[in-house]
Amino acid sequence: MTITSARYIDTGPSTNLSDIRFSPKPPPHVWSAAEPPFKGYQSPPTEGYAQSSRKTAIVIDNGASLLRAGWSFDKSPRIAFPATVARYRDRKINRTVSYVGYNAHADATTRGQIRNAFEPGSSVVGNWDVMEGLLDNTFVSLGVVAQDEGVGRPIVMTEPVANLGYSRKTMTELLFECYSAPSVAFGIDSLFSFRFNNGRNGLIVSSSHTATHLMPILDSKPVMSSATRLNWGGYHGADYLLKLLKLKYPTFPGKFTEYQAEEMVRDHCYISNDYNEEVSRFLDWSGLEDRDHVIQYPFTEQIIVEKSEEELARIAERKREGGRRLQEQAAKMRLEKLVRKEQTLDYYKNLQQQLVNQTKKEIKRILDEDEFKDEAQLEKTIQGLEKSIRKARNKDVGGPEIEEVEPTFPLLDVPDETLDEAGLKEKRHQRLMKSGYEARARAKVEKELEKARIAEEERLDNEHREADIQSWLEERRAARQTLLQKIKERDRLKADLGNRKSLASQMRMKTLANLASDQPGKKRRRGGEDDNFGANDDDWGVYRTVAMGEQSDDEEEEDLGAGLKGLEAQLLKYDPTFNENNTLEAQSDWTQSLMHAFLRGPRPFDPESQQEAHQVHLNVERIRVPEVVFQPSIAGLDQAGIVDIVADIINHGLAKTEDRISVLGDIFLTGGNTMFTGFDERLRRELRAVLPVEAPINLRKAGNTLLDAWRGAAQWAGCSESSQGFITREEYQEKGSEYMKEHNLGNAIAF
Numbered sequence: 001m002t003i004t005s006a007r008y009i010d011t012g013p014s015t016n017l018s019d020i021r022f023s024p025k026p027p028p029h030v031w032s033a034a035e036p037p038f039k040g041y042q043s044p045p046t047e048g049y050a051q052s053s054r055k056t057a058i059v060i061d062n063g064a065s066l067l068r069a070g071w072s073f074d075k076s077p078r079i080a081f082p083a084t085v086a087r088y089r090d091r092k093i094n095r096t097v098s099y100v101g102y103n104a105h106a107d108a109t110t111r112g113q114i115r116n117a118f119e120p121g122s123s124v125v126g127n128w129d130v131m132e133g134l135l136d137n138t139f140v141s142l143g144v145v146a147q148d149e150g151v152g153r154p155i156v157m158t159e160p161v162a163n164l165g166y167s168r169k170t171m172t173e174l175l176f177e178c179y180s181a182p183s184v185a186f187g188i189d190s191l192f193s194f195r196f197n198n199g200r201n202g203l204i205v206s207s208s209h210t211a212t213h214l215m216p217i218l219d220s221k222p223v224m225s226s227a228t229r230l231n232w233g234g235y236h237g238a239d240y241l242l243k244l245l246k247l248k249y250p251t252f253p254g255k256f257t258e259y260q261a262e263e264m265v266r267d268h269c270y271i272s273n274d275y276n277e278e279v280s281r282f283l284d285w286s287g288l289e290d291r292d293h294v295i296q297y298p299f300t301e302q303i304i305v306e307k308s309e310e311e312l313a314r315i316a317e318r319k320r321e322g323g324r325r326l327q328e329q330a331a332k333m334r335l336e337k338l339v340r341k342e343q344t345l346d347y348y349k350n351l352q353q354q355l356v357n358q359t360k361k362e363i364k365r366i367l368d369e370d371e372f373k374d375e376a377q378l379e380k381t382i383q384g385l386e387k388s389i390r391k392a393r394n395k396d397v398g399g400p401e402i403e404e405v406e407p408t409f410p411l412l413d414v415p416d417e418t419l420d421e422a423g424l425k426e427k428r429h430q431r432l433m434k435s436g437y438e439a440r441a442r443a444k445v446e447k448e449l450e451k452a453r454i455a456e457e458e459r460l461d462n463e464h465r466e467a468d469i470q471s472w473l474e475e476r477r478a479a480r481q482t483l484l485q486k487i488k489e490r491d492r493l494k495a496d497l498g499n500r501k502s503l504a505s506q507m508r509m510k511t512l513a514n515l516a517s518d519q520p521g522k523k524r525r526r527g528g529e530d531d532n533f534g535a536n537d538d539d540w541g542v543y544r545t546v547a548m549g550e551q552s553d554d555e556e557e558e559d560l561g562a563g564l565k566g567l568e569a570q571l572l573k574y575d576p577t578f579n580e581n582n583t584l585e586a587q588s589d590w591t592q593s594l595m596h597a598f599l600r601g602p603r604p605f606d607p608e609s610q611q612e613a614h615q616v617h618l619n620v621e622r623i624r625v626p627e628v629v630f631q632p633s634i635a636g637l638d639q640a641g642i643v644d645i646v647a648d649i650i651n652h653g654l655a656k657t658e659d660r661i662s663v664l665g666d667i668f669l670t671g672g673n674t675m676f677t678g679f680d681e682r683l684r685r686e687l688r689a690v691l692p693v694e695a696p697i698n699l700r701k702a703g704n705t706l707l708d709a710w711r712g713a714a715q716w717a718g719c720s721e722s723s724q725g726f727i728t729r730e731e732y733q734e735k736g737s738e739y740m741k742e743h744n745l746g747n748a749i750a751f
Contacts, residue, residue: 026289028603030615033254033297034263036105037082045078046143054182057154057717060138061189061710064118065209065234065672067101068710069138072156072717077710079141083117085133086110100137105259121235123160123210124167132174139179150180154726156717158189158709161213161227163747165738172737176729183726185717190215191222191745192712193670193702202666203649205642205683207673209234212629214645216653216663221744226653228645232628232637234673237269238262240635241625245616248599254297254614264618265625268293271678272623273685275631282620283597292601292619299614338392345385352378373422409434465574473575480567484584487560626676630686643686661696670702670709716745 048071061068061077068077081101088109090097099110117134119126144151155175159168168186175181190206190213204215204222212230216223238261245256272278282291307315351370355363363375372378411419411427412434419427465472564584571578580586590596590604599605601617628634630641640648646667654660667687669680684699691697702708716722725743732739742748 028289028292028294028601030294030296031267033295033616034260036111036257037102037259038105039102044141044143046141048074048078049143049145052153054152055154057156057185057714057722058139058142058144058151059710059714059717060135060155060157061713062157062159063189063209063709064116064123067134067138068707069142070710070714071142072714074714075711076707079138081137083130083134084114085117085130086113086115087133088113098133100133118210121210121231121239123208124164125171128170128174131171132178135174135179150182152180152182154183154185154717155179155181156185156187156713156722158192158713159186159747160211161188161190161215161229161747162224168740168747169737172727172732176732176737181729183728184732185722185725185727185743186740186747187713187716187725187743187745188222188747189709189713190670191217192710192716193705193708194668194712195220195745196708196712196715197668197700197702199666199668201662202668203646203663204668204670205646205674206671207233207629207642207669208671209673210236212642212671212673214642214649216649216659218659218662223653224748226649228649230629230632230639230642230645232632232635232639233671234262234265236635237265237625237628237673240628241265241269241621244621244624248621249616252614252616253299264295266675268295268618269622269626269676271626271630271676271682273678273682275623275627278623279620282623283594285597285602288597288602288619291622292597292617293622294601295616295618296611297614297616299610301610334392338389341385341389341392345382345389348378348382348385352382407433407437469574473571476567476571476575480564480571483560483564483567487564487584490560626673626679629673630682642683643690646687647690664691665696665698667697667699668702669699670705672706674701675705712745 051073052071057072059070059072059074059077062083064083066080067083068080070077070079082104084101084104086099086104087096089095099106104110104114115127115130117125117127117130125131139151144153146152157171157175159171163186171186172184175184189208190204193206194202194204194217199217200220202217204213204217206213206215210233212232213227214230215227238258241264242256242258242261245252245261351366352375354366355375358366367374367378370378372381409430411423411430414423414427416424416427461472568578568583572580572583581592586592590600596605598619599617600612601619606612624634628637630643632639632641650660650663654663667683669683674680680699680701684697687697687699704711721743725741725746727739727741740747
């Protein structure tokens with residue numbers, strides 16, 4: 001019987017989702033983020049020690065996630081707590097205090113000092129001080145009374161597959177030297193679970209907190225030479241989810257913790273029956289409200305007092321009434337100002353009439369009384385008032401614009417030698433007035449020319465469209481793509497400017513440094529080189545570059561937006577393949593955005609709401625994280641999945657056909673990482689895809705994937721065959737800490 005590694009994927013039917021995204025959605029079901037697992041004081045179960053005898057073993061399931069302990073006559077472990085210890089110096093009592101297990105999460109101070117006994121992501125003990133604290137807490141909680149400075153009871157402890165010799169040696173020394181154990185036995189947790197569930201021949205798939213092991217079992221003895229490890233477990237899944245969430249929400253206001261990630265994986269993830277098919281349609285709007293799980297983190301909402309409709313109506317009416325009063329006051333003030341100007345104009349005209357037939361001396365006296373230098377200034381004041389009055393009247397009644405009368409500048413042709421000081425001053429004034437008039441005239445001509453140019457371009461464009469519509473459409477599409485690329489580049493540059501490590505920010509800082517000194521490192525001396533910055537008009541563009549980045553000013557943003565809307569309007573009118581859904585505005589709508597469905601689910605997002613800002617949406621991650629045991633490559637793991645490992649074990653690890661049949665007849669699942677919904681169905685389906693049709697397959701799960709390892713160890717410790725696996729204190733003293741005994745449920749000396 002030969003097993004191949006081929007994998008078959010069925011393609012499901014597609015679904016029409018044109019109107020589903022606009023249908024009303026029910027309110028989301030929100031899960032709260034897990035709190036730190038502090039359980040408070042719990043009285044230890046100390047009565048077990050009184051029921052025990054010197055032959056009763058203390059059974060310890062030394063897991064990297066939880067340490068479980070109890071007596072060999074118990075049906076379940078009496079205590080279970082995380083393998084963590086927090087130690088810190090309490091200055092109030094001037095003592096070093098230790099918090100073990102759940103107590104290490106008592107407050108922020110203890111949580112900041114948490115240390116784990118195991119190396120991160122492995123089942124190898126790396127911190128023996130913490131391990132000693134865990135064992136101290138274990139024996140105290142079980143009520144063990146020291147006898148002859150020792151625990152006085154045999155100890156059965158689980159260990160991982162192919163445990164390191166140094167780790168077992170140090171653990172043996174710790175138990176014999178520190179706790180004076182009379183005897184010690186080690187065994188593999190998954191083998192204890194398999195024995196407890198009456199297994200004899202089969203294949204163990206043990207996916208626990210730190211790794212996934214696959215071991216074939218023949219005649220109740222593991223074939224350790226064919227055992228295979230996949231470096232992926234519950235710890236790695238939680239860490240992977242943590243990285244995905246930090247990448248998904250880089251500016252999340254809350255804080256993601258490892259414990260919260262473990263709870264999310266445990267409560268919300270499941271094994272997809274067909275991953276490639278489901279992940280391709282996971283973010284489809286049909287049913288997304290059920291697939292998208294919302295995790296709510298703690299937040300403080302801003303309290304906004306809501307007003308009733310009557311209050312809003314009264315406020316709106318007050319605003320309208322205030323606006324009307326302001327308009328009336330402005331109109332009244334304009335009218336009063338106009339009346340004053342007319343009265344002033346009449347006064348000056350009467351004054352001008354009084355000057356007729358008067359002597360020069362009398363004219364000068366009259367003008368001096370009204371603070372006029374001469375009659376020319378009076379005439380100029382009268383003309384200004386007349387112009388201002390006409391302009392005000394036209395603005396109020398809506399008359400035609402007053403055309404600017406070409407002024408005269410008589411003094412410009414008069415030589416300077418013939419003018420006095422007042423004449424020269426008036427000549428300079430007329431020269432300035434002439435320059436302003438000519439500039440306005442040039443601007444008017446340029447405006448007319450620009451209008452003519454635009455009209456000519458529109459005419460040529462219309463002729464081009466009528467002559468070759470396809471070529472015209474291609475030009476418009478290409479121009480639209482160019483503008484879209486510029487908009488994307490502008491947005492990317494803005495985002496980069498917010499990151500001080502980006503190239504745009506570094507170039508900005510370099511520009512600032514160059515502004516400070518054209519020659520960095522060289523001191524500027526007083527009276528040295530002249531600073532000619534600003535002599536060239538292009539120099540002033542550096543301030544725009546420093547402030548907002550190159551090509552990012554408001555005028556250009558408006559030009560890009562207006563140009564894009566113009567092109568899209570033309571394409572909507574003349575291109576039958578271009579519709580409203582293809583416009584940038586429609587694509588920016590959240591109902592059209594796949595990224596919005598990924599980040600915020602099937603509902604609109606309010607950035608002003610603190611509640612929504614503190615929400616995490618789990619959708620694709622629900623199947624992506626647990627999928628790694630089947631496809632490790634999606635997490636960057638250079639290993640084969642469990643289906644390929646099973647195929648390799650059967651093809652190359654077992655030579656006899658009857659052994660292959662007996663092993664496939666009992667595929668046993670154990671470990672907390674096999675508790676995902678759909679794990680056994682997916683494994684059975686994929687194994688059936690690579691097995692021959694006639695190959696028998698029977699897959700079962702442990703009665704309790706978490707506790708059966710401890711129960712199996714307790715059951716084994718209470719039977720007679722366990723005596724062959726214990727190392728006595730005398731043997732330890734004679735043969736050393738590296739001595740070990742082989743038995744059917746433990747590691748072997750050599751594979």
